[in-house]
Amino acid sequence: MAAAIALIFFYAPLDQDGLNQKIFYFHVPIAFTAYACFGWGGWKALRHLWKRDPNADLESYVAIHLGVIFGLLTLVTGSIWARYRWGHWWVWSEDQLVLFLVLFLFYCAYFMLRFSLPPGPQRANLSAVYALFGVALIPVSVLAIRLSQRFIHPVAFDKHGPQMAASQFFTFCVALVAMLALGATLYHLELAGKRLDLRLRELREALQ
Amino acid sequence: MSTEGKYVAAVYLVVFVVVLAYVLIIALKLQRLERELTELAELAVQKKKDEERKAVAVG
Numbered sequence: 001m002a003a004a005i006a007l008i009f010f011y012a013p014l015d016q017d018g019l020n021q022k023i024f025y026f027h028v029p030i031a032f033t034a035y036a037c038f039g040w041g042g043w044k045a046l047r048h049l050w051k052r053d054p055n056a057d058l059e060s061y062v063a064i065h066l067g068v069i070f071g072l073l074t075l076v077t078g079s080i081w082a083r084y085r086w087g088h089w090w091v092w093s094e095d096q097l098v099l100f101l102v103l104f105l106f107y108c109a110y111f112m113l114r115f116s117l118p119p120g121p122q123r124a125n126l127s128a129v130y131a132l133f134g135v136a137l138i139p140v141s142v143l144a145i146r147l148s149q150r151f152i153h154p155v156a157f158d159k160h161g162p163q164m165a166a167s168q169f170f171t172f173c174v175a176l177v178a179m180l181a182l183g184a185t186l187y188h189l190e191l192a193g194k195r196l197d198l199r200l201r202e203l204r205e206a207l208q
Numbered sequence: 209m210s211t212e213g214k215y216v217a218a219v220y221l222v223v224f225v226v227v228l229a230y231v232l233i234i235a236l237k238l239q240r241l242e243r244e245l246t247e248l249a250e251l252a253v254q255k256k257k258d259e260e261r262k263a264v265a266v267g
Contacts, residue, residue: 005220019212023219030223073226077219084215186230193237200244207251 004171004178012171015164023081025172029179031074031100035138037067037183038107042135045128057124058198060131062191064110066183071104099141106134 008025015021041063048056078097079089091097110130117123164172209217 019210019216022216026219026223069226069230073223076222080215080219080222084212182227186227186234189231189234193234193241196241197237200241200248203248204244207248207255 001178001182004175007171007174012168013165015168017085020081020084023077025175026179027074027077027081028172029176030070030077032176033179033183034067034070034074035142036180037063037070037187038103038134038138040187041067041131042138045131048124048128049132057128058194059191060128061114062187062194064107064131064134066187066190068104068107068111070183071100071107074100075104096141099137103134103137103141106137110134 004025008022012022012025041060044053044056044060044063047053048060078100082091082097083089110127113130114123114127117126
């Protein structure tokens with residue numbers, strides 16, 4: 001992460017957008033990490049339903065929890081950038097923004113569903129089915145920028161590849177890897193904590 | 209600092225604060241788990257002592 005920040009501020013050149021373009025190197029990797037977390041949560045949900053993997057439900061929940069945090073960061077960083085670039089915190093007519101908000105709210109509702117049910121197989125199964133439905137929204141959200149007719153949201157990648165200098169693309173890739181690594185680290189940290197909590201609960205029940 | 213610089217700083221600060229808050233919450237949780245583990249270890253030792261005492265009384 002330190003290397004990514006150093007590259008962003010000392011290596012990547014400024015383009016015609018000016019200094020605010022530096023937001024791109026954090027905003028887009030955060031959004032991609034949110035998609036990756038939701039995708040991983042969906043994959044684990046599938047594993048739960050398909051293979052009956054006993055750990056998959058908890059892994060799916062932790063991935064979606066992190067996805068929501070990264071999703072919130074995507075919305076906040078995007079809004080700050082939009083305030084400077086467009087003069088508005090939010091533009092309701094922009095498909096990319098609204099679809100990402102829909103995806104974010106969909107996964108927020110996952111927690112309402114999950115915690116409205118008592119722990120057990122029913123909760124795990126319903127949560128897994130809901131998480132799988134959400135996965136369908138990810139490609140729609142990613143491709144929304146292509147479907148949009150207005151293109152207020154900047155297009156950094158099109159069918160001809162990345163629309164930036166090689167040094168900028170390299171910096172973006174390092175920032176993306178750093179953000180994914182941060183996401184993976186937080187995922188394992190939270191998962192370890194949750195598993196430890198479960199084991200301790202089992203141990204307490206066995207001892208009392 | 210220019211207005212543009214303030215917006216860039218705000219974005220990086222928001223990310224830093226959210227990640228820091230998340231790590232702090234996890235750290236607090238791990239502290240709680242450590243306390244619980246110590247409690248359970250003490251409970252297990254106490255239980256073992258009680259069982260040994262019972263075995264001696266029966267023997």
